[in-house]
Amino acid sequence: MREGRPASFYWLAAFFCLFLLFLYGPMIAIFALSFQGPTGGMTFPMNGISLHWFGRLWSGGGIVDIKSAFWRSLQLGLTVMVITMVFSVLAGLAFRKRFIGQNLLFYVTIASLIVPSIVTSLGIALQFRLFDEVVKAYAPGFIADTYSTAMGIFTSGLGAHLTWALPFGLLIMFAIFNRFDGRLEEAARDQGATPWQTFFHVILPVILPSLIGVGLFGFTLSWDEIARSSQAIGEKNTLPLELQALTSTVTTPEIYALGTVTTGVSFLVIGLALAGILFLRARQARHGSDAGKGLS
Amino acid sequence: MRGSDLELVQVTKRYGVTVAVNAINLRVKAGTYCCLLGPSGCGKSSTLRMIAGHEAVSEGDIILGPSNVTDLAPAQRGTAMMFQSYALFPHLSCVDNVAFSLKMRGVAKAERRKEAMRLLELVAMSSYAERLPAQLSGGQQQRVALARALITKPQILLLDEPLSALDPFLRIKMRAELKKLQKELGITFIHVTHGEDEAMALADLMVVMNQGLIEQAGTPREIFNAPATAFIARFIGGHNIVSDAAGAIAVRTDKLRLTKAVNGAARTAVVSDVEYQGSYVQVGLAADFAPELTANLSEAVFDAEPFNPGDTVAVSWNEADIHRLGTAA
Structure with a gap:
């Protein structure tokens, strides 16, 4: 047998490249078209290169209220991120012990990943409408008179996003705690640490890099979520919903510029999280380095 | 405060219907190197963990000196444990690992690091103080774990199969060091092992366990020359x-x-x-x-x-x- 790769390697490599093109081609096309010249249209060819459409987007000229939709989505994403991190850690800790109804709770949580998103969304909307009816009918006058709905970004919208992000966070946390060496906690206890001290000085630092990953996941799941938001978000839209609405009304590359900006935010968040993890690692490595200390 | 005898009185451990340790009685004089020896599943590790306070006692009492420590938390007993595969905190440097118990008690940073360095000196690891556990060999990790256990000034050091993760050459070397350290410190060591050569080499008191019972306790010579059972x-x-x-x-x-x-x-x-x-x-x-x-x-x-x-x-x-x-x- 000769050195070198078999023919199948090149076939498979070509196939893989096509797959990558299929995956990232659309994104790259939109990214490129967002730099379309001022006279360019929504399709290739490029008619010059400019930041014209980003300028239009920034000035809010063509599209109504896109900036506030952006901030709403950002706030919602960050809220989902924090809640997912806190609750998945708490649940991860709880599920290390056996308790009654453990399996039931687990399946109920995971079920919301399996039920079609739109159904979850409709269900949440229905539930809130029922609640609204009850409030209007039975609440004392000073509430009922001014009351319209409890639905909104940070009530039904937040709930809808959590049915998506939280189960994912939980599953990741279970995997993390599966690998967690319980003897570390025993060692901490042996050294006189209280349960709180054990958590803050041993458990949390050990799982922190993974926890950052969970937060990141929670944010991105919320940031580009449409189906669950669609029925349950209330009167103010998130950014993806605005974007979806715009696809039918806007006929300029401005919408591509918007797509590029939102994708950029996703990358920024991922980049920040990775930087955070690398920083933690580097700090540990710096602590642990013998460089210049004359050790063999 | 050093120099209390340890006494186990009718100590029993049950897991559901299985009896892991069956009403054992044992007296270990202060300053003894005691080896708990037996095949896997004989109850030796459960016994050690009950002495440490990491396992609840089903029945019986654990007496250390004048006090009954059966219901005390691990850190209040005057025991310290060195875990199998050491359980060093992976995110802390050696010196911070050793200083951990002092930090939990709120000792100031300079003071606790000084004390930790003294302990690292004792186990010849002071030049590795700033390293992370992952950057150490098995033998070095063991020394750090030893220093971390000893910084609490225990009356009894409990060692759970401390040599099993080392290669044969290092095992014999560390074995000798453990014995020397125990002599120097003059405290009781209780060492769980399934290797009879290890127990023979180290023990003042060798306790052979089988199926949750103590089959025989005595010096290695007594046991080797007069084994009680087949x-x-x-x-x-x-x-x-x-x-x-x-x-x-x-x-x-x-x-x-x-x-x-x-x-x-x-x-x-x-x-x-x-x-x-x-x-x-x-x-x-x-x-x-x-x-x-x-x-x-x-x-x-x-x-x-x-x-x-x-x-x-x-x-x-x-x-x-x-x-x-x-x-x-």
Whole structure:
């Protein structure tokens, strides 16, 4: 047998490249078209290169209220991120012990990943409408008179996003705690640490890099979520919903510029999280380095 | 405060219906190197973990000096544990690992680091103080774990199979260091192991456990020369177990005499294998009066009258070398 790769390697490599093109081609096309010249249209060819459409987007000229939709989505994403991190850690800790109804709770949580998103969304909307009816009918006058709905970004919208992000966070946390060496906690206890001290000085630092990953996941799941938001978000839209609405009304590359900006935010968040993890690692490595200390 | 005796009184551990430790009684004098020895599942680790306070006691009491510590938290007992595979905190440097208990008690940073450095000095690890555990070899991790356990100034150090993760060469080296350290500190060490050579080399008091019970406790010499049961004779090795008219007896493998078989010999056997072991020659024998029989002959004795596999030999021993065994296990 000769050195070198078999023919199948090149076939498979070509196939893989096509797959990558299929995956990232659309994104790259939109990214490129967002730099379309001022006279360019929504399709290739490029008619010059400019930041014209980003300028239009920034000035809010063509599209109504896109900036506030952006901030709403950002706030919602960050809220989902924090809640997912806190609750998945708490649940991860709880599920290390056996308790009654453990399996039931687990399946109920995971079920919301399996039920079609739109159904979850409709269900949440229905539930809130029922609640609204009850409030209007039975609440004392000073509430009922001014009351319209409890639905909104940070009530039904937040709930809808959590049915998506939280189960994912939980599953990741279970995997993390599966690998967690319980003897570390025993060692901490042996050294006189209280349960709180054990958590803050041993458990949390050990799982922190993974926890950052969970937060990141929670944010991105919320940031580009449409189906669950669609029925349950209330009167103010998130950014993806605005974007979806715009696809039918806007006929300029401005919408591509918007797509590029939102994708950029996703990358920024991922980049920040990775930087955070690398920083933690580097700090540990710096602590642990013998460089210049004359050790063999 | 140093120098309290440890006493286990009818200590029992049950997991559901399984009894892991069955009402054991044991007294360990202060400053003793005690080895808990036995096959896996014999209850030795459960016993250690109950002494440490990491396992609740189902029944019985653990007395340390004047006080009953059965219901105390691990850190309040005056014991410290060195875990199997060490359980060093992976995110903390060696010095911070060692200083952990002081940090939990709120000792100021400079002071606790100074004390931790003193302990690292004791285990010859001070030059690695700023390293993370992942950057250390197994033997080095063990030294750090030892320093971390000792910084709490325990009366009893509990070691859970401390040498099992090391390679054979390092194991013997660390074994000697553990013994030396115990002598220097003068505190009690309780060391769980399944290696009889380890226990023999280290122990002042060797406690052999089987199926949740203590089969025998004594010095290694007492146990090797007078194993109480066939189980112990088999477990510590170096013994042949033979049945005679009055029951089971044990004869050390180095006390067997082999001669050319002549008619009328009381016990004969066929040589099944001959292994040269350096200072002695190990002769495996097949006989009808014992399932397994081994004779360790000195090189000189063997050379004077060598045997080959297939030879029939007469087996004998002195009456004085017979040790009668208790109820067969």
